[in-house]
Amino acid sequence: MKVIVTGIDGYSGWPLALHLLARGHEVVGVDNFVTRRRVKEVGSWSATPIPSFPARQKAVKEILGKEIGFYRGSVCDYQFVHNLLEQEKPDSIVHLAEQRSAPYSMIDVHHAVTTQVENLTGTLNLLYAIRDTCPRAHLVKMGTMGEYGTPNTDIPEGMFEMEYHGRKDYLPFPRQAGSWYHWSKVFDSGDVMYASKIFGIAATDVMQGVIYGIRTQEISDRRLLTRFDFDETWGTALNRFIAQAVLGLPITAYGKGEQRRGFIALEDSMQSLRLAVENPAQPGEYRVFNQFDAAYSVNELAETTARVAKEFHLSPVIEHPPDPRVEAEQHYYNPIHEHLPKLGYHRTRDLEEVIREIFHDLIHYRRRLEARRYVVQPTVQWRSVDSRPAIDGRVPHAHPPASPVPGEPASEGPSA
Numbered sequence: 012m013k014v015i016v017t018g019i020d021g022y023s024g025w026p027l028a029l030h031l032l033a034r035g036h037e038v039v040g041v042d043n044f045v046t047r048r049r050v051k052e053v054g055s056w057s058a059t060p061i062p063s064f065p066a067r068q069k070a071v072k073e074i075l076g077k078e079i080g081f082y083r084g085s086v087c088d089y090q091f092v093h094n095l096l097e098q099e100k101p102d103s104i105v106h107l108a109e110q111r112s113a114p115y116s117m118i119d120v121h122h123a124v125t126t127q128v129e130n131l132t133g134t135l136n137l138l139y140a141i142r143d144t145c146p147r148a149h150l151v152k153m154g155t156m157g158e159y160g161t162p163n164t165d166i167p168e169g170m171f172e173m174e175y176h177g178r179k180d181y182l183p184f185p186r187q188a189g190s191w192y193h194w195s196k197v198f199d200s201g202d203v204m205y206a207s208k209i210f211g212i213a214a215t216d217v218m219q220g221v222i223y224g225i226r227t228q229e230i231s232d233r234r235l236l237t238r239f240d241f242d243e244t245w246g247t248a249l250n251r252f253i254a255q256a257v258l259g260l261p262i263t264a265y266g267k268g269e270q271r272r273g274f275i276a277l278e279d280s281m282q283s284l285r286l287a288v289e290n291p292a293q294p295g296e297y298r299v300f301n302q303f304d305a306a307y308s309v310n311e312l313a314e315t316t317a318r319v320a321k322e323f324h325l326s327p328v329i330e331h332p333p334d335p336r337v338e339a340e341q342h343y344y345n346p347i348h349e350h351l352p353k354l355g356y357h358r359t360r361d362l363e364e365v366i367r368e369i370f371h372d373l374i375h376y377r378r379r380l381e382a383r384r385y386v387v388q389p390t391v392q393w394r395s396v397d398s399r400p401a402i403d404g405r406v407p408h409a410h411p412p413a414s415p416v417p418g419e420p421a422s423e424g425p426s427a
């Protein structure tokens with residue numbers, strides 16, 4: 012199949028491209044390298060050094076013997092998206108090119124607006140361009156488990172049968188997102204569902220859990236590594252905990268630490284996305300996959316990280332800073348995930364084994380972590396700027412200049 016991956020330069024986009032190529036699919040990537048710029052904006056960088064995109068393409072050619080097509084541009088530019096789809100006529104489009112950080116969306120009004128305008132614009136552009144240039148293409152849209160929030164009931168896969176005042180219907184399950192970012196995904200879901208109805212587009216909305224991990228089967232060589240973020244804005248919970256343990260910083264399990272979320276290893280997230288691509292929705296069908304392996308509390312992940320850290324002769328400390336987010340710190344959580352197993356999905360990665368793998372790589376790149384250690388601990392507050400406590404006497408988001416790492420460029424450098 013010919014698959015367009017928007018956001019190919021990102022944490023999931025890059026390993027997805029490698030995963031699909033290794034299984035015989037043709038991959039065309041799209042990116043405007045905004046994540047590289049925005050990670051730099053918050054004073055951070057990827058723990059793994061990321062080559063320029065042409066260098067990535069060269070490495071894929073040399074190591075995997077495969078070509079990756081590439082277009083540099085923004086999905087927010089309709090003419091760009093239209094021309095791309097008209098030119099390539101893909102079988103599938105996996106849309107990952109969105110602002111993906113909840114903390115980034117909560118920095119201030121500008122970050123909130125940017126997140127929602129960009130995420131909704133990109134999705135609408137793709138929906139119209141599919142209608143006008145390749146109406147039979149299947150859209151696999153990256154959503155998030157965070158759309159549902161943490162209701163005191165089981166969470167179905169997108170839709171559920173409900174009864175009210177004696178009448179029944181099959182409707183979208185109520186959404187209760189927990190950041191402007193997560194709300195942008197809720198609004199996206201509504202747009203994809205509606206476009207499937209009025210334009211007849213085949214669509215899979217993937218409610219993705221929190222991804223953890225650094226490697227997949229295809230990442231056999233350091234030149235093929237994906238990015239790995241560990242700062243407070245771009246890093247996700249488990250990945251951050253491991254970086255904190257390597258740096259000797261407290262592992263920050265926010266609040267009571269009993270927040271539960273669905274988690275999935277990078278490798279298995281790629282498997283799930285491939286299964287969605289290889290088993291497309293029907294024209295006009297809007298289907299939802301809850302994509303995660305197991306639900307863990309933040310405390311369980313912090314404790315597992317601390318246990319494994321000791322194998323690497325580290326001395327981890329778990330702390331419970333006040334939760335900077337507005338979220339339930341103790342709650343019921345039972346999402347259903349049956350659609351992907353029906354397509355043949357099975358978990359391949361064990362949690363502790365992946366944690367060990369991440370420790371191994373991060374210890375190798377320890378100097379890169381050290382050079383950005385001041386952006387790891389939390390500063391962005393969900394409620395208001397005025398209530399933000401200074402962390403270690405530091406004003407939130409006023410970062411000192413980055414320390415140089417011998418032999419490394421000062422930033423991730425140009426992307427192309």
Ligand code: USQ
Nearest residue numbers: 111112113155156157219220221247248263264265270309
């Ligand atoms: N958390 C901590 N300590 C930390 C970081 C996070 O306790 O140092 C807690 C958060 O309070 C939250 C949970 O861990 O309760 C998950 O936070 P996260 O930053 O790992 O994940 P989140 O902000 O929800 O977003 C991430 C990705 C996003 C994706 C989402 C899937 O950034 O792109 O959509 O995971 S989900 O969480 O299922 O919505």
